[in-house]
Amino acid sequence: MTTPPISELSARARDIFRVVVESYLGTGAPVGSRTIARLAGLNLSPASIRNVMQDLEELGLLAAPHTSAGRMPTESGLRLFVDGMMQAAEPSPEERAAIEARITGGPVEDALTQASAVLSGLSSCAGIVLVPRHEPVLRQFGFVPLSHDQALAVLVGADGSVENRVVDLPPGTPPHLLVEASSYVSARLTGLTLREAEERLRAEIGQGRAMLDSAAADLIARGLATWSEDGEARPVLIVRGQANLIDPDAAADLERVRQLLDELESKQEIARLLDSARAGQGMKIFIGSENKLFSLSGSSVIAAPYRGGDGRVVGVVGVIGPTRLNYARVVPMVDFTAQTLTRLMA
Incomplete structure (x- = not known):
């Protein structure tokens, strides 16, 4: 099914869709019509909201888990939200200070390791850095x-x-x-x-x-x-914070977490995925089964290239975690980390 452009959704459908996605990203739980009626201030009855949610489900943007009457976004829905509706916030002064304090002068390898560690800590995901290939002379x-x-x-x-x-x-x-x-x-x-x-x-x-x-x-x-x-x-990927991927919410989904940890152990496969981000000019966001590597674990990757002194892309920095990420917060955080690494390499 082809995902419709956001412009084809009515204003009411966009409002309800946004509430479902933002609530799901915040709680990880499906969202019911009564919850939406209370959260959104839409002045709509739960029955009217259910009708709109049904329409969004038929468009492939929402799904209804069999254990719940609520709805949650599909991967296609998350992609539509990220590309067309998300309002990214700037990193807070505290987040900027934390990133800049960890990524300082000294050996480049240390700075890259610190970059993955600080992203892991701030995002509660696993931080990843694709290291420039070292080719000895x-x-x-x-x-x-x-x-x-x-x-x-x-x-x-x-x-x-x-x-x-x-x-x-x-x-x-x-x-x-x-x-x-x-x-x-x-x-x-x-x-x-x-x-x-x-x-x-x-x-x-x-x-x-x-x-x-x-x-x-x-x-x-x-x-x-x-x-x-x-x-x-040689491993060209630094991964920090794998333990962040195991949280209380994952107790009912241990197989997905196990699969994700297995994928992280296969560093070369993820390195090849991130290597594709080197060719881009900016942020790359891979959501779930959009990439074959994460088709089983349903994970997301947010990655941004960083550059060397000659302006060429030399590596990639980012995070990996469940599709239920706070994209609006993590995307600019990853981008700022990439900019900080670029300044360090200049």
């Missing part, structure tokens, strides 16, 4: 023999970081091959990122300019690939 790269069939590939980054990986050697690899491979990297590939080094190696081999035998070239390629594959597999 080669300063030194060499192989140290360990045994007849293994060597230690040692990478020294331009930032002074040192990492070691064990690589398997083809049977009968002579020691001079390790020296030849190390010398080539030092002469031709230093000052490049891993991706750039791999591309140059392929290009020079393809053009016959590598001045390497095939065994040494293969050894270098496998050594570089070890770091590239490792970098892709």
